[in-house]
Amino acid sequence: MNNYTPIIGLEIHVELATKSKMFCGCDANYFGGKPNTHTCPVCLGLPGALPVPNKKAIEWCIRIGLALNCEIPLHSKFDRKNYFYPDLPKGYQISQYDKPFAVNGRLVIKPFARGPLTKTVRIRRVHMEEDTGKLIHATVDGEKCTLIDFNRSGVPLVEIVTEPDIRTSEEARDFLKKLHQIIRYLGVSDADMEKGSMRLEPNISIRRKSEKEKERKGEENLPKYKVEVKNINSFNFAKKAIDYEISRHIELLDSGETPKQETRGWDEKKNITYSQRSKEEAHDYRYFPEPDIPPIVLSEKEKKRIRETIPELPDARTERFIKDYGLSEYDASILIDDKDTSEYFEKSIQQITNNKQQITPKVIANWIINKKADKSTVSPEELIKLITAKQQKPQMDATDLDLIIKKVIEANPKAVGNYKSGKEGAIMYLIGQVMRKTKGKANASQVRNLLTNLLK
Amino acid sequence: MADINANLSIPDVKKIAVLANIPLTDEEARKLAGELTQTLHFIEKIKKIDTKDIKPTSHVTGLSNVYRDDQISPSLTQKEALSQAKSTYKGYFKVPAVLKD
Structure with missing residues (x-):
């Protein structure tokens, strides 16, 4: 391991929580619906149907870009990404190629568990596309076949791509957690990993260390291959898949082989990755501008307006909790981890200012962190009552x-x-x-x- | 891809056909190699036009920012959605297996 440096980049897909789909008015909330009940000529790819982009989805995509410190180019457009797979009824996916909505961002991660060091991961791009239909591989009447449900087809999907700046599986997990937090704070997606509204795709390669390389940094000496692991639905699986790939590559390289450039899947039962789609031809998506959708031209004013819709983000909230409530960095970071929890904490604080009780923010923080009360059933007001009751004894004059x-x-x-x-x-x-x-x-x-x- | 000035080869045509998911006979591939070469030559000719002062564009309509508001409109029924399909099963579209195990 010490002779090699892992080079890790991440691609993350996030389904937006808009009411309607990306290019048509079908209900985007397909989860649990009967198959093929949320479709129309547009999302079924029927001839002559005209896609019209969802304004809110575009704004939310830009909101994500801004929250990740990206530049927002004023000119943008959609493109067709052509490939044949039955999850795409049109034979192409409407995506963005050379003019995405957001580019050149960065996200700073600050893992408390591992000291005060921070790490900046550059964001290459954030673009807008449409989700695909869902395939079920089945056997009907003794014959293997594929069943398709197009309810998910055309649901707004944002793809976030990092530069290969990540060096360890822990960093990858920290980054993903932080990104998940931000998406939740932005209120643009439930980012529910189990439902597949946030999907993770690490790409991994490793590079032999040499003295020179230790001094040099960056892309000029990226390995000649990379392995992509598709559609992972938990932070821990992403970490495990990366660890698995790193040791697999080291073994191959040590025995004089170069790992094959390929797409792999994650088997969560066996804790291994496996080769996928190797029969697939070389990727040649033949992108071209989507002729059905005119380009998007933003104004500085619109950019400003979208920027103003960004709420307080986790880092700022952590700092404020430390400053305003005198919490430790550790307590603050736990409270802000989940948006709802941090809001519950603040609502509880408001209760004490209203009631003029002798309860400190630290006490409330402890109650919430140690889960002494279930916030799903105990209202902030009730929480304060509980704390007051508990404290009354030692609080005797x-x-x-x-x-x-x-x-x-x-x-x-x-x-x-x-x-x-x-x-x-x-x-x-x-x-x-x-x-x-x-x-x-x-x-x-x-x-x-x-x-x-x-x-x- | 072949050099733009050279003729498009039959393997080039076959590769494009695979990407476009169109089965071709050898004869068709040979015929198309000739026709597509002509097309390429025509594009070569167009490229000679002086476009120094013309802004690049991907659209000719002059439109921009055509959006829709995020509102739900009625979808097709499952029956309607499946009505044009060659093969269906329990509300799903049914196609030949894409995974070969």
Whole structure:
């Protein structure tokens, strides 16, 4: 491993949560629907149908580009990517080739678990395309066949492509998690990995290290091959697939072979990758401008307007939580991990300002982080009530409690004497007396501490 | 791809045919090699036109930013969607197996 440097790039597909499909008005929420009930001549590729792009999907694609610090070119267009596979009814996919909506971005990842180092991953492009139909490989009447459901065909799909800047499988996972977080914060997709609304495709190769190469950086000496692992639906599988590929390539290279440039799949049961589509001809998609869709020309004003729709993103929210609420970086990063959790936290904070209670943000943060209450059933208001109830005992007025303890000490010289002469059990009697006088409002361990201090 | 000035070879034509998913007989490939070569030569001729002051474009309509709002309109019924298909099964389009195991 030490003689090689892994070179990893990522492609991520994100299905947008628009109401309608990318180029037609069919309902884009196909999940769980009966097969072929969300289709029309456009998304079935019937002759003469005219695709018209969904304005919101384009804006959301640009929003993602902006959130990833991309440049947004003012001129953009759609292209046809031609290939024959039955998941595409038209024989081509409407995608973007040389003029994507966003280019040259970057995302900084800051893995807390591994020290204060940050890592910048460059984003090559963010483009808009359409999802494909779903294929089911089946046997009907003893014959193998492929069944097609076109409900997903034409659902807006954003593809995000990084430069090959990633060097370890951990970095890849950190990047993917961060990207997932941002997509969720942007509110443009549920990014649900299990439903396939976010799909991951790492491409991996490894390069032999040499002294010279250690000094040089970047693309000038990328390996001659790369292996792409398709359609992974979990961060951990992506990490495992990368690790698997790295060791597979090292083995091949050590034995004098070069890994084959190919597409592979991930077998989550066996924890291995396997060769896919090797019979497929060389990729030649013969892209050309989509003649049915006029080009898109943005104005600076529109770009500005879209930029203004970007909400506070995870990094900014982490910083604000640290600054405004005095949370540790660790606590803040856990709270912001999920958008809903961070909002739940802030709503709870609002409850305390309203109620003027003595509950600190740190206490609320702990409750949420340690999952003492289930946020799906406990409202922020109820959470504060719960915390208040729990805190009421130790929150008993300190001078009152002090007074009661002193009275108990005066009234029980015998027990005090026993305690002082070494019978430690006598303290339990005294605690009991205090608890009775405070009608159970005091916190027993607090009382014990106060008592032992006073009896020193 | 062949040099643009040379003739398109039969293997070139066959490769294009595979990409376009069109089966060709040898005879058809030979005939098309000639015809497509002519087309290429014609494009060579067009390329000689002086286009120094002409902006590149991918469209001729002069339109831009033709969008639709994100609104749902009714889809076809499953029956309608499948009505033109050669073969269907339980609401799905059915085609020859794409995976060969």
